[in-house]
Amino acid sequence: MINYTYIFHGTAFTSYSPEKVNILENHLFFVNDNGIIEKIVSPEQEDYTSLLAKHQEDANFHQLEDGQYFLPGFVDLHVHAPQWAQSGTALDLPLYDWLHTYTFPLEAKYADLAFAKTVYEDLVSTLLANGTTTVLYFATVHKEASLLLAEICARKGQRGLVGKVVMDDPDQNPDYYRDADPKTAIKDTEEFILAMKDLAKEVKQGVYPVVTPRFIPSCSDEALKGLGELAAKYDTHIQSHCSESDWAHQYVKDRFQKNDAFALHDFGLLGDKSVMAHSNFLDDKDAELFASTGTAISHCPLSNAYFANSVLPLKRFQAMGIDVGLGTDISAGATPSIYDNAKQAVVSSRMLEDGVSTALCAEERGVADSRISIHEAFYLATAGGGESLSLPIGKLEENYTWDVQIIDTKTPSAKLPIFDAHEALDDIFQKIIYLVRPENIKEVWVQGERVHSRV
Numbered sequence: 001m002i003n004y005t006y007i008f009h010g011t012a013f014t015s016y017s018p019e020k021v022n023i024l025e026n027h028l029f030f031v032n033d034n035g036i037i038e039k040i041v042s043p044e045q046e047d048y049t050s051l052l053a054k055h056q057e058d059a060n061f062h063q064l065e066d067g068q069y070f071l072p073g074f075v076d077l078h079v080h081a082p083q084w085a086q087s088g089t090a091l092d093l094p095l096y097d098w099l100h101t102y103t104f105p106l107e108a109k110y111a112d113l114a115f116a117k118t119v120y121e122d123l124v125s126t127l128l129a130n131g132t133t134t135v136l137y138f139a140t141v142h143k144e145a146s147l148l149l150a151e152i153c154a155r156k157g158q159r160g161l162v163g164k165v166v167m168d169d170p171d172q173n174p175d176y177y178r179d180a181d182p183k184t185a186i187k188d189t190e191e192f193i194l195a196m197k198d199l200a201k202e203v204k205q206g207v208y209p210v211v212t213p214r215f216i217p218s219c220s221d222e223a224l225k226g227l228g229e230l231a232a233k234y235d236t237h238i239q240s241h242c243s244e245s246d247w248a249h250q251y252v253k254d255r256f257q258k259n260d261a262f263a264l265h266d267f268g269l270l271g272d273k274s275v276m277a278h279s280n281f282l283d284d285k286d287a288e289l290f291a292s293t294g295t296a297i298s299h300c301p302l303s304n305a306y307f308a309n310s311v312l313p314l315k316r317f318q319a320m321g322i323d324v325g326l327g328t329d330i331s332a333g334a335t336p337s338i339y340d341n342a343k344q345a346v347v348s349s350r351m352l353e354d355g356v357s358t359a360l361c362a363e364e365r366g367v368a369d370s371r372i373s374i375h376e377a378f379y380l381a382t383a384g385g386g387e388s389l390s391l392p393i394g395k396l397e398e399n400y401t402w403d404v405q406i407i408d409t410k411t412p413s414a415k416l417p418i419f420d421a422h423e424a425l426d427d428i429f430q431k432i433i434y435l436v437r438p439e440n441i442k443e444v445w446v447q448g449e450r451v452h453s454r455v
Helices: 048-055 081-086 095-111 113-129 143-156 182-200 221-234 246-256 260-266 284-293 301-307 314-319 338-354 374-381 383-389 425-435
Strands: 006-015 021-031 037-041 061-063 068-072 074-080 132-138 159-163 207-213 237-242 274-278 296-299 324-326 404-408 441-446 449-453
Touching: 006 374, 006 383, 006 425, 021 048, 021 374, 021 425, 068 425, 074 081, 074 113, 074 274, 074 296, 074 324, 074 338, 074 383, 081 095, 081 113, 095 113, 113 132, 113 143, 113 441, 113 449, 132 143, 132 207, 132 237, 132 383, 132 441, 143 159, 143 182, 143 207, 159 237, 182 207, 182 221, 207 221, 237 260, 246 260, 260 284, 284 314, 296 383, 301 338, 314 324, 314 338, 324 338, 324 374, 324 383, 338 374, 338 425, 374 383, 374 425
Parallel strands: 006 061, 006 068, 074 132, 132 159, 159 207, 207 237, 237 274, 274 296, 296 324
Antiparallel strands: 006 021, 021 037, 068 404, 404 441, 441 449
């Protein structure tokens, strides 16, 4: 007989497919002591009434209140953790000036572990309060501070995939902030991987080391080759930026006479545990390589509006078989909210389809068949992120982790405009995704553990 740690009862929204949301009305969710959804029972099933009667007085039974709903926890595939301290700053600058005037001087401060602890504690708590249960993090070049970020994730209950950033090329990085040389970068990365794997042994929700070249322009060939070898040796996740902007895309072409995707592949940095941020400028051959290797894309629609010079052709890449999830790209994306980025993904897709220049006629202005719905954006925020990381997260299904947000649509300070007691549940879902604020996120659970609650 299975002993369930928790039993939950209420209505949930989860992705059935990239286009369709599954509405699980008044379902029972049985969560085992490993934080896995062991069993889901619908009202139509024969044993539903008897199970509800048997367990609803149990101490471990959780009943949603009227106006409350379950959503899967969000997956954020691209966060520069140290940049939380500059979010909302200088987004009008060109990328090069933004990096060298603000970002690199800030990231250099994380040699100070006291400073790192202050910022990272606040960041992890903030992301959890925004419903984000799993995060793929860029840290800094500092091994100790990067490990500290993982330790904070472990303690606060967030599933953190953390990368010690590698940027060793003296021609592209400031002397005050870079790896000393390729050998040091590889040595520090390997030590970081081993320390992370040791930490992970005691962490229920999991923390994972990530091989993290910042992007090709910041790394020497020797460092890139060594990182690919480390990823293969330890079977780690991999992350970087790929073909983000006109400048970055052209830099790699000039250096290697090939696009980012093929250069990264030559160094062993593409695979089914690889997530490449942005990737707006992939051509069809690049996209086919991503699909064939299982490499995923972190779509960062708000950040792209500031620094990518383009809109990601999301529908085209999905049609080619590429896994795609969402990223906030803190701080090039100023908000810690995946809700905001889901909405922006819809907006950006419509601007791509309709075009933006009124000097052109409507038929010539945009890219046909580019728009996505809010249901599709929700998939990116949840199941798409889980698939991108090759982890059983992002869905409320049996054998997936109990990572959930409990949304209260009747929070007095942020009440959603639901006035019809019989309003269609799909309409309520759409209002949740478009209108929820942190005040509406009453509780957040990760791997069967409550990690955030709002009184």
